[in-house]
Amino acid sequence: MKLINAFFFKILKFFPENFIKFFSSRYIAGFTIEETLSICRELNAKGFVLTLDILGEHTTTKEESSKITDLYKKLLIKIYDNNIDANISVKPSHIGQDVNDSLFKKNLALLANQALKLSNFIRIDMEDSRYTNLSIEAYKNLSKNQNNVGIVIQSYLKKSLHDLKKLKNKNLNIRLCKGIYSESNEIAFEKKSDINKNFLDILEYAFSRKIYIGIATHDEHLLEKSYELIKKYKMKSNEFEFQALYGVPLQKWFARNQENSFKTRLYLPFGEDWYDYSMRRIKENPSIAKYVLLNIFKR
Numbered sequence: 001m002k003l004i005n006a007f008f009f010k011i012l013k014f015f016p017e018n019f020i021k022f023f024s025s026r027y028i029a030g031f032t033i034e035e036t037l038s039i040c041r042e043l044n045a046k047g048f049v050l051t052l053d054i055l056g057e058h059t060t061t062k063e064e065s066s067k068i069t070d071l072y073k074k075l076l077i078k079i080y081d082n083n084i085d086a087n088i089s090v091k092p093s094h095i096g097q098d099v100n101d102s103l104f105k106k107n108l109a110l111l112a113n114q115a116l117k118l119s120n121f122i123r124i125d126m127e128d129s130r131y132t133n134l135s136i137e138a139y140k141n142l143s144k145n146q147n148n149v150g151i152v153i154q155s156y157l158k159k160s161l162h163d164l165k166k167l168k169n170k171n172l173n174i175r176l177c178k179g180i181y182s183e184s185n186e187i188a189f190e191k192k193s194d195i196n197k198n199f200l201d202i203l204e205y206a207f208s209r210k211i212y213i214g215i216a217t218h219d220e221h222l223l224e225k226s227y228e229l230i231k232k233y234k235m236k237s238n239e240f241e242f243q244a245l246y247g248v249p250l251q252k253w254f255a256r257n258q259e260n261s262f263k264t265r266l267y268l269p270f271g272e273d274w275y276d277y278s279m280r281r282i283k284e285n286p287s288i289a290k291y292v293l294l295n296i297f298k299r
């Protein structure tokens, strides 16, 4: 079955972008800010809180990275003006890390200050392992003085628990996920069971120290274990949240979160740079690729 799904994914790469665009609306909140804000209102009304991501990564010039930083600043104002319950998620390589380290730190500080002025919060998304130490370092420095910034820890990296233990600042705010990039087996676990074990070890460490955690997974086993740990450590509902990607079905456990007054935050990517993101999501769940292809042939 896995082979068949991978085959469907390969074929999909040869399809016209417009076709993928039609399909990708499942995973993307909108192509413009206005489209996205309207989806945000609907999702807030259903009880979700949100984090907004402007699609794209790896800007290569100062001008490009400043343009993205400005877009995020405007987005923070729109969120405030429209009374949307959402923060923002930002990729280091999108706001200048590939150009140079100081540009990234400058842009990140601009965004964190803008967020602070508007009583909002900024999450530094975690990219591949070339960025891990730099991102954690930037987070460490920024969060010394302000507590409206958070970082991501990926459980597929063998050093992640160690990284978390080294973070000593007060008011840590961590999103815990498995990790999406292709990494060597020298630094990353390959087996799902190892990645999941590390996920739960990190979660347990965080709960035992009351570190705020965004539990970012759709994995039923991990969700079940997370509920057990919440009970074991008597976590209050304002000490953690669940997080999921927009477009991934989660009705069952969203209802369970609501019953328990646990927060569920959806990660909403939007913008013009949608192609790579959509293909990554299809690759993650190739059965969708099959479904998409079968639908074309039925029409």
Ligand SMILES: Cc1cc2nc3c(=O)[nH]c(=O)nc-3n(C[C@H](O)[C@H](O)[C@H](O)COP(=O)(O)OP(=O)(O)OC[C@H]3O[C@@H](n4cnc5c(N)ncnc54)[C@H](O)[C@@H]3O)c2cc1C
Pocket: 124, 125, 126, 127, 152, 154, 175, 177, 178, 179, 180, 181, 216, 217, 218, 219, 220, 243, 244, 245, 247, 248, 249, 266, 267, 281, 282, 284, 285, 288
């Ligand atoms: C809110 C959020 C933020 C994230 N931020 C980052 C980040 O900053 N850096 C990073 O490296 N990674 C990030 N990720 C991605 C994450 O690392 C995983 O790659 C991704 O979430 C899939 O892992 P999983 O825990 O859901 O488990 P999996 O074992 O991959 O999936 C579990 C189940 O979820 C369902 N599912 C998963 N993906 C899909 C899909 N596309 N469509 C439909 N169903 C699906 C399937 O039923 C699957 O069996 C983030 C994920 C979330 C939820």
